[in-house]
Amino acid sequence: MRDVFHDELDEIGAGVAEMIRLVAVAMAKATDALLDADLARAEQVIEADVKVDDLRVELEDRAFQMIARQQPVATDLRVLITTLHLVADLERMGDLALHVAKIARLRFPDAAVPEEARDVIAQMGEVARSLVTKVGDVVEGRDVSLAQAIEAEDDSMDALRRKLFTLVLSPRWAHGTEAAIDMTLLGRYYERYADHAVAVARRTIFIVTGERPGPITNGLSPQR
Numbered sequence: 001m002r003d004v005f006h007d008e009l010d011e012i013g014a015g016v017a018e019m020i021r022l023v024a025v026a027m028a029k030a031t032d033a034l035l036d037a038d039l040a041r042a043e044q045v046i047e048a049d050v051k052v053d054d055l056r057v058e059l060e061d062r063a064f065q066m067i068a069r070q071q072p073v074a075t076d077l078r079v080l081i082t083t084l085h086l087v088a089d090l091e092r093m094g095d096l097a098l099h100v101a102k103i104a105r106l107r108f109p110d111a112a113v114p115e116e117a118r119d120v121i122a123q124m125g126e127v128a129r130s131l132v133t134k135v136g137d138v139v140e141g142r143d144v145s146l147a148q149a150i151e152a153e154d155d156s157m158d159a160l161r162r163k164l165f166t167l168v169l170s171p172r173w174a175h176g177t178e179a180a181i182d183m184t185l186l187g188r189y190y191e192r193y194a195d196h197a198v199a200v201a202r203r204t205i206f207i208v209t210g211e212r213p214g215p216i217t218n219g220l221s222p223q224r
Contacts, residue, residue, distance in 0.1 A: 026097035031125030052094035
């Protein structure tokens with residue numbers, strides 16, 4: 001019976017890995033859609049978001065069923081309960097990539113990102129890519145040391161968001177209120193994507209050690 005239980009636990013782990021892959025692809029495509037005014041790519045992100053949502057529901061259902069049937073304790077129970085929170089973070093990461101893609105679609109056929117902001121947005125996309133790649137490694141390898149290092153990279157995303165604000169608030173900003181709002185929203189979406197990546201890494205630390213890490217320094221709040 002325990003072998004069956006752990007096989008099911010492994011299958012849930014594989015589902016989590018697939019969610020990570022999907023949200024990584026989503027943000028990469030959404031960033032490309034923004035920078036290249038690529039409507040087809042934006043639509044791909046928007047259409048694919050349902051896969052992330054469905055996978056979250058599936059994994060939650062399986063976890064609840066395992067808790068009800070098997071009545072796990074100790075580490076096994078910790079894994080299942082924490083996974084419920086972890087997949088919620090991943091689903092939100094998918095939603096944030098979706099929001100980025102919707103801005104690209106809204107401004108098509110024009111590019112959503114003014115020329116002077118392109119470099120910052122491209123860097124934010126690269127930090128997002130690096131973070132989610134590391135998160136995949138953390139979850140697959142239960143790598144506590146890498147999980148702890150992810151927060152430092154999240155600080156880079158916060159710095160890029162501040163840089164984007166500086167551009168928007170500059171007297172030299174010549175793109176009007178609409179573009180300023182777009183850039184403000186994009187900065188928020190990328191920052192929150194990074195925050196949820198950090199949360200996934202920190203939940204993995206809890207799965208492995210049974211100890212909750214201290215407060216996240218940049219204050220991941222419960223708002224979505």
